[in-house]
Amino acid sequence: MPGVVWKQCVDRLQDELPSQQFNTWIRPLQASTDGQSLTLFAPNRFIKDFVSDKFAQRISELLAELEPGGDLDVVLEIGGQARSASPVAALTPATMPVANDMPPAVSGSAVSSGGIGSGNYALRRGHNGERQAEIEGSLQHQQNLVDTYTFDNFVEGKSNQLALAAARQVAENPGDSYNPLFLYGGVGLGKTHLMHAVGNALKRTKPNAKIVYLHSERFVADMVKALQLNAISDFKRYYRSVDALLIDDIQFFAKKDRSQEEFFHTFNALLEGGQQMILTCDRYPKEIDGLEERLKSRFGWGLTVAVEPPELETRVAILMKKATQARIDLPPESAFFIAQRIRSNVRELEGALKRVIASAHFTGKNIDIDLIKDSLKDLLALQDKQVSLDNIQRTVAEYYKIKVADLMSRRRSRSVARPRQVAMALAKELTNHSLPEIGDSFGGRDHTTVLHACRKIKELRETNSDIREDYKNLLRSLTT
Numbered sequence: 001m002p003g004v005v006w007k008q009c010v011d012r013l014q015d016e017l018p019s020q021q022f023n024t025w026i027r028p029l030q031a032s033t034d035g036q037s038l039t040l041f042a043p044n045r046f047i048k049d050f051v052s053d054k055f056a057q058r059i060s061e062l063l064a065e066l067e068p069g070g071d072l073d074v075v076l077e078i079g080g081q082a083r084s085a086s087p088v089a090a091l092t093p094a095t096m097p098v099a100n101d102m103p104p105a106v107s108g109s110a111v112s113s114g115g116i117g118s119g120n121y122a123l124r125r126g127h128n129g130e131r132q133a134e135i136e137g138s139l140q141h142q143q144n145l146v147d148t149y150t151f152d153n154f155v156e157g158k159s160n161q162l163a164l165a166a167a168r169q170v171a172e173n174p175g176d177s178y179n180p181l182f183l184y185g186g187v188g189l190g191k192t193h194l195m196h197a198v199g200n201a202l203k204r205t206k207p208n209a210k211i212v213y214l215h216s217e218r219f220v221a222d223m224v225k226a227l228q229l230n231a232i233s234d235f236k237r238y239y240r241s242v243d244a245l246l247i248d249d250i251q252f253f254a255k256k257d258r259s260q261e262e263f264f265h266t267f268n269a270l271l272e273g274g275q276q277m278i279l280t281c282d283r284y285p286k287e288i289d290g291l292e293e294r295l296k297s298r299f300g301w302g303l304t305v306a307v308e309p310p311e312l313e314t315r316v317a318i319l320m321k322k323a324t325q326a327r328i329d330l331p332p333e334s335a336f337f338i339a340q341r342i343r344s345n346v347r348e349l350e351g352a353l354k355r356v357i358a359s360a361h362f363t364g365k366n367i368d369i370d371l372i373k374d375s376l377k378d379l380l381a382l383q384d385k386q387v388s389l390d391n392i393q394r395t396v397a398e399y400y401k402i403k404v405a406d407l408m409s410r411r412r413s414r415s416v417a418r419p420r421q422v423a424m425a426l427a428k429e430l431t432n433h434s435l436p437e438i439g440d441s442f443g444g445r446d447h448t449t450v451l452h453a454c455r456k457i458k459e460l461r462e463t464n465s466d467i468r469e470d471y472k473n474l475l476r477s478l479t480t
């Protein structure tokens with residue numbers, strides 16, 4: 001029975017919290033009960049302390065509400081039955097690792113496979129030194145950290161704050177509690193940058209450390225090559241000998257069963273050996289189709305953090321920083337103009353700035369709004385076409401399952417008035433139309449109504465997680 005209550009409690013928290021917070025703090029918890037208390041196991045101290053501080057009270061309230069008189073005390077601990085094999089799997093929410101998903105006794109197997117590998121290796125070298133050199137050469141190529149992807153060059157904002165804090169922690173205490181560190185989020189948002197920043201920081205403190213960075217497709221290609229060359233034991237030994245393994249875009253492991261199998265054993269060996277892993281992905285691990293459950297479950301053993309698209313202020317700060325690095329004078333209003341128009345991701349923002357800089361060099365002019373409009377003409381035109389008032393109204397109406405005509409109507413019920421305000425705020429943020437023009441397009445409303453809508457939605461985005469999520473989803477679907 002308490003298991004059911006916990007499941008309901010998780011569902012309620014999922015409704016109440018923004019998805020990033022839910023995924024980071026609540027999803028990794030596993031529950032166990034003796035009837036008197038509900039013990040929640042967090043994968044590390046960071047999550048335990050945060051949940052104690054911020055959510056324990058709400059969890060108790062929800063439990064009391066869901067099972068009046070149940071009187072369960074909530075206790076937070078580090079660990080989890082997935083690792084300790086306590087028999088309470090039934091209490092874990094559907095998305096949690098289950099008790100039979102136990103890491104195998106990896107230390108022994110890792111060592112022995114290395115040992116066998118050494119034997120094969122000696123044998124093969126005698127037969128075919130070239131082949132051996134080929135696989136070794138291929139594997140040695142992985143250490144290519146980008147020098148400029150450092151913490152100093154990374155601009156902090158609300159959207160990446162948690163990921164940055166976690167990455168810094170890992171750089172200070174590699175292999176400790178946040179293992180693996182799993183960063184996820186859309187393209188071009190700085191996941192690779194942060195991963196390299198950890199690698200570069202580790203290199204600085206331990207110059208001899210073997211930090212291996214690679215894209216997941218490279219891992220797959222190396223494995224295929226090792227299989228072809230009958231050198232899989234070298235492959236295993238190589239990947240298990242690292243001090244830190246950084247693998248980018250692990251969504252490419254999907255449906256590659258043999259690679260997943262190999263990665264699973266590597267993962268276990270590294271975890272057991274206290275070697276740090278950092279993984280990135282374009283989505284939350286549980287949402288990767290074609291990835292084995294046991295891998296998904298392991299990814300949650302460390303810390304899973306989202307990197308979100310940066311908000312306007314952060315985009316401006318990133319542009320200013322990149323301009324300073326390039327020794328370019330970028331007036332703040334120009335940075336603001338670019339940041340307002342290019343919203344999808346940081347890579348596009350950088351690309352736009354590069355074009356503006358090249359155009360300034362080419363024409364010998366200073367950077368100003370006119371030069372920006374000219375050099376980004378095609379990009380801006382494309383964007384203007386995409387984000388029209390019409391488009392915003394259609395998208396919002398569809399999202400809230402109401403009619404576009406309702407947005408224009410005089411109806412004032414909450415189910416229509418709130419979407420109308422959201423649509424107005426989006427129109428203000430995403431288009432260059434004036435307030436009176438926006439008001440006009442919503443059934444001839446006054447500009448003060450639009451202004452009020454923008455203020456109201458700004459306030460609600462701070463205080464109401466539903467509106468915050470809705471706005472974020474709509475922004476994303478209108479701009480990508």
Ligand SMILES: Nc1ncnc2c1ncn2[C@@H]1O[C@H](COP(=O)(O)OP(=O)(O)OP(=O)(O)O)[C@@H](O)[C@H]1O
Nearest residue numbers: 153154155186187188189190191192193318346347
């Ligand atoms: N907060 C930031 N501060 C400074 N530069 C940033 C920031 N976020 C991203 N960048 C820059 O944006 C570019 C794209 O970032 P990165 O390659 O790390 O994205 P990603 O999330 O790994 O994307 P993908 O999933 O496509 O690999 C890089 O040049 C990176 O330096």
